[in-house]
Amino acid sequence: MAFFSKIKESLTRSREKIKEQMNVILDRGPALDDDFWEGLEEVLILADLGGQAAMDVVEDLQDKATRLALPDAYAVLDYLNDTIAEQFVEDDKDILGPAPACILFVGVNGSGKTTTVGKLAKENHDAGRTVVLGSADTFRAAAIEQLEVWSKRADVEMCARERGSDPASVCYDTIERGEAIGADLILIDTAGRLHTSTDLMRELQKVVSVVRKRSTLPVYTVIVIDATTGQNGLSQAREFNKALDLDGVIVTKLDGSAKGGIALAISKDLELPILKLGTGEGLDDLKDFDAHEYAAGLVGDYGRTASEGDEDAEAEDFEAEQTDELEDFAEEEEVDFEDEISEDVEELIEEAAEEPEAAEEPEVAEEPEPEFEPAADEDFDEDYDEDDFYEIDVEDEFEDEAEEADEADEASAEESEDDEESDDEPESEGESDGEAEEEQETWGKKLKRFFIG
Ligand SMILES: Nc1nc2c(ncn2[C@@H]2O[C@H](COP(=O)(O)OP(=O)(O)OP(=O)(O)O)[C@@H](O)[C@H]2O)c(=O)[nH]1
Ligand SMILES: [Mg+2]
Numbered sequence: 215m216a217f218f219s220k221i222k223e224s225l226t227r228s229r230e231k232i233k234e235q236m237n238v239i240l241d242r243g244p245a246l247d248d249d250f251w252e253g254l255e256e257v258l259i260l261a262d263l264g265g266q267a268a269m270d271v272v273e274d275l276q277d278k279a280t281r282l283a284l285p286d287a288y289a290v291l292d293y294l295n296d297t298i299a300e301q302f303v304e305d306d307k308d309i310l311g312p313a314p315a316c317i318l319f320v321g322v323n324g325s326g327k328t329t330t331v332g333k334l335a336k337e338n339h340d341a342g343r344t345v346v347l348g349s350a351d352t353f354r355a356a357a358i359e360q361l362e363v364w365s366k367r368a369d370v371e372m373c374a375r376e377r378g379s380d381p382a383s384v385c386y387d388t389i390e391r392g393e394a395i396g397a398d399l400i401l402i403d404t405a406g407r408l409h410t411s412t413d414l415m416r417e418l419q420k421v422v423s424v425v426r427k428r429s430t431l432p433v434y435t436v437i438v439i440d441a442t443t444g445q446n447g448l449s450q451a452r453e454f455n456k457a458l459d460l461d462g463v464i465v466t467k468l469d470g471s472a473k474g475g476i477a478l479a480i481s482k483d484l485e486l487p488i489l490k491l492g493t494g495e496g497l498d499d500l501k502d503f504d505a506h507e508y509a510a511g512l513v514g515d516y517g518r519t520a521s522e523g524d525e526d527a528e529a530e531d532f533e534a535e536q537t538d539e540l541e542d543f544a545e546e547e548e549v550d551f552e553d554e555i556s557e558d559v560e561e562l563i564e565e566a567a568e569e570p571e572a573a574e575e576p577e578v579a580e581e582p583e584p585e586f587e588p589a590a591d592e593d594f595d596e597d598y599d600e601d602d603f604y605e606i607d608v609e610d611e612f613e614d615e616a617e618e619a620d621e622a623d624e625a626s627a628e629e630s631e632d633d634e635e636s637d638d639e640p641e642s643e644g645e646s647d648g649e650a651e652e653e654q655e656t657w658g659k660k661l662k663r664f665f666i667g
């Protein structure tokens with residue numbers, strides 16, 4: 215059961231980092247003085263929101279504080295999440311919306327392009343759309359095979375040429391194939407490249423311009439940014455944007471990052487919408503972006519009104535989750551444990567009943583179990599350590615055993631009388647067999663009572 219959204223969960227590290235710094239300024243007191251505003255701006259910059267976004271958020275909050283006559287820091291912080299959310303650029307073109315489109319994915323090496331293309335292919339195929347993938351990463355070893363794996367997982371077609379061929383030709387083929395089958399969505403994976411390499415960026419420009427000329431569907435270029443790269447992600451996005459005039463951003467690896475604020479820095483700086491968020495390596499770990507959800511996950515709550523209710527709810531959810539898990543665990547373990555014990559005990563009882571020779575062992579055959587003989591209280595105190603008996607009620611146990619031992623004695627006495635009348639078997643052997651059977655029964659009862667209760 216998911217109590218936190220995957221996005222909120224993925225932003226945990228970023229949120230905790232902000233919380234630590236925010237608590238420092240709140241510890242100084244709730245006054246709305248210069249120290250508070252400067253401290254707040256610093257917290258936002260350190261949270262990777264970027265200088266511009268941090269300044270704009272603080273100015274906006276100062277306006278609200280004046281306009282609404284907010285009394286203190288807590289009242290201001292009630293507006294922090296919404297103010298941050300308002301800074302994100304909206305996706306006016308609805309790039310990943312229902313309209314048919316051809317989308318190129320670009321970015322530095324390892325940012326998550328191929329994985330993102332695969333996840334999107336799955337999501338759109340599941341939504342009933344016809345999707346075609348193009349593997350325009352003809353440079354990296356195994357890049358084509360990697361996308362092929364995703365195309366199979368998503369159950370969509372893929373176009374490729376051999377490694378080393380012209381990526382623009384692959385794009386051409388893919389668009390042609392997409393048109394032939396009436397695809398709603400053409401997703402093209404490109405080779406990762408350093409944003410600082412002029413040659414590689416020029417090559418990419420060529421690819422994008424071929425696609426723009428050839429495609430009859432609207433063409434969008436989307437950069438994939440790894441959230442763990444923080445401010446370097448902003449530099450990457452700037453360079454790619456200069457070269458390609460980007461349309462949108464997908465931020466990946468949010469799950470492993472403490473620099474979630476970078477999404478706002480990029481959106482704000484480049485005036486680009488965030489389209490999706492990568493929250494893991496699985497097929498379903500690509501989430502829609504919602505500015506308010508994101509801001510709440512990134513910052514948490516400090517304001518007077520929001521915080522208490524929300525944190526209480528979180529604590530309750532967490533507690534309920536733990537209780538459910540413990541109950542499930544206990545149920546499973548108990549069932550298995552009981553089954554095992556019952557089976558073991560039944561086997562022991564059966565074995566004991568089937569194998570009377572076991573009773574011929576000297577201590578069983580010759581002695582009627584001294585530890586079960588009734589003992590005087592003073593003897594008991596001297597000879598037994600109560601710890602040896604764990605949770606068994608010692609007195610009851612001894613009374614029971616005494617009764618059983620008495621019964622066993624009587625039974626064997628009767629049998630030996632019978633045996634004396636008959637000369638078929640030697641006296642000692644007959645006595646020993648009778649005792650042995652009684653012993654087995656006594657053991658059986660004892661084991662059954664001990665394990666099963
Ligand atoms: N934790 C996590 N890992 C991710 C996410 N997205 C991608 N990855 C992992 O990041 C690694 C690189 O992903 P790729 O999709 O190969 O990246 P790429 O941009 O295509 O890489 P190149 O083609 O070499 O440029 C893989 O191990 C992915 O499983 C994400 O959202 N979260
Ligand atoms: Mg790749």
